[in-house]
Amino acid sequence: MSVENLKRTPLNDVHRSSGGKMVDFGGWDMPVQYEAGVIAEHLATRERAGLFDVSHMGEIWVDGPDAIAFVNHLTTNDVSNLDDGQAHYSALTNENGGVVDDLLVHRFSEDKLLLVVNAATTEKDWAWIEPKASGFDVKLRQASDDYCQIAIQGPKAASILQTMTDTELSSIKYYHFTTGKVDGVDSIIARTGYTGEDGFEVYAEPSKAVQLWNKMLDAGASDGILPCGLAARNTLRLEAAMSLYGHELSDTISPLEANLGWICKLGKGDFIGRDPMQKLKDEGLKRRLVGFEMVDKGIARDGFEVYIGDERVGEVTSGSPAPFLKKNIGLALVPVEFAKTGQEITIDVRGKKLAAVVVPTPFYKRQK
Amino acid sequence: MANIPENLRYSKDHEWVSVDGDIATIGVTDYAQHSLGDVVYVDLPRVGDSFATHEAFGSVESVKAVSEIFTPVAGEVTEVNDGLNDAPESVNTDPYGAGWMLKVKMTNPNEADGMMSAVEYEEYLNASE
Known part of the structure; x- marks a missing residue:
């Protein structure tokens, strides 16, 4: 695919002008690394802080009285266990118990959930999810274009982000989130990440992406924050042994085989792919x-x-x-x-x- | 702009050669190391191995990828840079110095004359960008 046909995040110009080495990642024009290089970026995230543009990730809103029942029907984890303001890691499974995608499910309220899915699979996921809503009292909205997403990760992430918000970040527990203003911008502030470090993922209107990105880099400058590309994102998640869709997970790999039994709540009631997973479990991996x-x-x-x-x-x-x-x-x-x-x-x-x-x-x- | 020392000869695969009599010292260029990214491992041949022109003699691995490296001149390996075992990052930090890879006794001592000069290599880089 030529560069002109690739999708761009709102930070594309910033990446290019700050020395990002751009690559085609699942149809997106993304920085694989910046001038500092993958090793320096990786170490900055482990020891101080790293900043990642993850705006390419997909967002899907599920609204309505059956939101929890619907997402429980689609995914392996038990959505009924979530409190308002809590998120969990889960998998969308197919009829064979293979994985359509892995995702985060955020509960805003009992009738409002936000799904965050992988960039390269956003369209596939939507095509999978959307037709399954008939029979459920839910409204679905593919909202990927409504958000930029910036991940600030590392031991200094909380203290850096705290300088930009009145929201008391220490009150947000791991895998929880809240809404609040970051640098005056309405945001979803989630204590989640893909690096094995403490950190946050901040979702906001795309037009505010450059402001937030630059402000976070400024706020973290004295702590040695570095912008990080996809290469460091990959090595960080691999050290933490977190799965990458298309590698550890796929349409033909069961989450049970990928050591994700902890997100597979086979006792929660029926869901797509439950029976083959139960069979696999009974017969032994x-x-x-x-x-x-x-x-x-x-x-x-x-x-x-x-x-x-x-x-x-x-x-x-x-x-x-x-x-x-x-x-x-x-x-x-x-x-x-x-x-x-x-x-x-x-x-x-x-x-x-x-x-x-x-x-x-x-x-x-x-x-x- | 990539650093291209004037006294070396260059290949289209972005190797450099420094000639002293019939001995050629070989490494990869500043442009190459920049494209590779952080080098973490260099796999080199053994002393005594022989290579034809443009044969793969080893590989350079960065965090992200592996690239084969080719002998721009034919000959027998007389020395390899063991220092790269402990400090592969020398390929990034000093590609024309501590990052050298091997010395070859050339079958044809004039073979490097057919390689690009610094000026030609610079033009080659400009043209391929």
């Missing part, structure tokens, strides 16, 4: 996602084959150098009999069989 570390020098990349001896047993779903841990790590889907800590595996790295070992995940866990 055949394969499971594991974390591994390279033992030999070399880097396993997405799609590389995993071997036990001469037998090909699985595939790397995500593999990368881990800038904070300073190891080469990855996630792989392997048969359950090999999904145990300490299991020695080899990975075909461009024709060389290199040694790796299964390790517990997450690779990185922040000190609270």
